[in-house]
Amino acid sequence: VGDDCAVLGGAGRGRFRLLKVDAVVEGVHFLPGTDPGLIGRKAVARPLSDIAAMGGVPSEALVTLGLPDDREVDDVKRLYAGLREMAASCGARVVGGETVRTPGPMFLSVALSGWVERGRVARRSGGRPGHLLYVTGTLGGSIAGRHLTFQPRLREARWLVGGHRIAAMMDLSDGLGADLPRLAAASGAGFEIDRPAIPVSPGRDVRGAICDGEDYELLFAVSPRTGRAVEAGWPLAFPGVRLTRIGRLVAPGEGERAFPEKGYDHFA
Amino acid sequence: VGDDCAVLGGAGRGRFRLLKVDAVVEGVHFLPGTDPGLIGRKAVARPLSDIAAMGGVPSEALVTLGLPDDREVDDVKRLYAGLREMAASCGARVVGGETVRTPGPMFLSVALSGWVERGRVARRSGGRPGHLLYVTGTLGGSIAGRHLTFQPRLREARWLVGGHRIAAMMDLSDGLGADLPRLAAASGAGFEIDRPAIPVSPGRDVRGAICDGEDYELLFAVSPRTGRAVEAGWPLAFPGVRLTRIGRLVAPGEGERAFPEKGYDHFA
Numbered sequence: 001v002g003d004d005c006a007v008l009g010g011a012g013r014g015r016f017r018l019l020k021v022d023a024v025v026e027g028v029h030f031l032p033g034t035d036p037g038l039i040g041r042k043a044v045a046r047p048l049s050d051i052a053a054m055g056g057v058p059s060e061a062l063v064t065l066g067l068p069d070d071r072e073v074d075d076v077k078r079l080y081a082g083l084r085e086m087a088a089s090c091g092a093r094v095v096g097g098e099t100v101r102t103p104g105p106m107f108l109s110v111a112l113s114g115w116v117e118r119g120r121v122a123r124r125s126g127g128r129p130g131h132l133l134y135v136t137g138t139l140g141g142s143i144a145g146r147h148l149t150f151q152p153r154l155r156e157a158r159w160l161v162g163g164h165r166i167a168a169m170m171d172l173s174d175g176l177g178a179d180l181p182r183l184a185a186a187s188g189a190g191f192e193i194d195r196p197a198i199p200v201s202p203g204r205d206v207r208g209a210i211c212d213g214e215d216y217e218l219l220f221a222v223s224p225r226t227g228r229a230v231e232a233g234w235p236l237a238f239p240g241v242r243l244t245r246i247g248r249l250v251a252p253g254e255g256e257r258a259f260p261e262k263g264y265d266h267f268a
Numbered sequence: 269v270g271d272d273c274a275v276l277g278g279a280g281r282g283r284f285r286l287l288k289v290d291a292v293v294e295g296v297h298f299l300p301g302t303d304p305g306l307i308g309r310k311a312v313a314r315p316l317s318d319i320a321a322m323g324g325v326p327s328e329a330l331v332t333l334g335l336p337d338d339r340e341v342d343d344v345k346r347l348y349a350g351l352r353e354m355a356a357s358c359g360a361r362v363v364g365g366e367t368v369r370t371p372g373p374m375f376l377s378v379a380l381s382g383w384v385e386r387g388r389v390a391r392r393s394g395g396r397p398g399h400l401l402y403v404t405g406t407l408g409g410s411i412a413g414r415h416l417t418f419q420p421r422l423r424e425a426r427w428l429v430g431g432h433r434i435a436a437m438m439d440l441s442d443g444l445g446a447d448l449p450r451l452a453a454a455s456g457a458g459f460e461i462d463r464p465a466i467p468v469s470p471g472r473d474v475r476g477a478i479c480d481g482e483d484y485e486l487l488f489a490v491s492p493r494t495g496r497a498v499e500a501g502w503p504l505a506f507p508g509v510r511l512t513r514i515g516r517l518v519a520p521g522e523g524e525r526a527f528p529e530k531g532y533d534h535f536a
Contacts, residue, residue: 005364006328006330006363006364008327008328008363008381010279010280010285010327010383011278011279011280012278012279012280017278017381019328019330019363019364019379019381020330020364021289021330021331021332021364021366021377021378021379022332022366023332023334023366023368023375023377024368025334025368025369025370025371025372026372027370027371027372028368028369028370028371029368059276059278060274060276060287062274062287062288062289062379063289064289064290064291064377066291066293066375095274095276095287096273096274096287096288096289098289098290098291100291100292100293100296100297101293101296102293102295102296102372102373102375103293103295103296103372103373104293104294104295104370104371104372104373104375105370105371105372107291107334107370107372107375109289109291109332109377109379110289111287111289111330111377111379113276113285113287113381115278
């Protein structure tokens, strides 16, 4: 508890089981009229991103669909097609699905299991003062479309945990401004951010990159030495994906504990 | 797929993993104003009953709560308390929970993992013509309250699969009239029912026992020889729980394939 997935025993020697359940709700995580295939895609991509955040490998997905009476069978088929395709592209299999009636908005709950080698599991709590902070991709503006079409960073995460000691990692689902303080707190550290370094998505500003959320990028902390190795290897492994050092963890009493940009949000 | 849970590998030698996801929705599975503790209880008791139906042992539960804005924090606490207590009473642990906002009715999705010995797993498909059909408890009238307070038949199911060859088993969630035809079809068989033998809950009739649903009792098929052994041992093992032989599986072309009582329902 406190990590992106539940980390469980019982997977045999040398492995943890990972388990995640997540739900998307019409009117909150997607709007009425959204392509059903993209709804199904997002519903499973979110927990896939959580498995990635632990450095894990996804295996099976189970789906519960809360369906209002007015939906077409064809919409449900397209929803499942999108869901299956996303799962399959990440090596996961949809092993069951169930529909419940709902008088309210449609919802879609996905339980996703996976596994990770015990020596590779990346939690939020392993960061230490002096560790460097990195993010993948660019941040902000996801609501314009990327929140429906993002690709969970499974390959990148497996590369990271496979060859490097990743001290702490999580995926950015609520935005850097909400999620980095969680990683820092779990690691018993403060943080310093180099704001001009934050990789901002086209059309957005730093404040959007901090506050928008739904980036589904990786945030991780590593020792300076590991950081050098990761920076050296990354461009060859993932030439199309940005990797940016955005700051570092500091002693608990120092640096920042929260983002003032998040505070401004409350009065916006 | 087709059984009460997904049956998966990867649990080490000699075991299957079991995985189930289930959701309850306000207005469908419970009414507004229901004690939050009982809502939480039911949300996890349903998948616990599915684990029981496979002959399995539950291990971990993950919860997603879809929460309307108008709910009190105290209600959420009571809901989780009821859920945790039910899970703990069955030896399961709640390892994570997440809340998503919903503009519609409250819903609660629970992903439950478990395991079962490979030699003991009870599927729906193992019944054969000539096998005897049994149900636990009494059927019908669950909506009067028992749908919120039922105890998943985990102990009974473990006793059944531990000492006997249970050819086919499932839990009665949609009612005997809907569920027995599923078990028979999965087993490639027809069925004959001794209607006067059906154990009817107080205040209900045979039609209610067939059609009401939400009984969460076990339905299973065994060879006549195993049936004798089960009948002999049951009263000592579970003196407070009825066990009733209600009929048998027959050759696919013979007997019944559906319940006419269910058909009447459509015109009610």
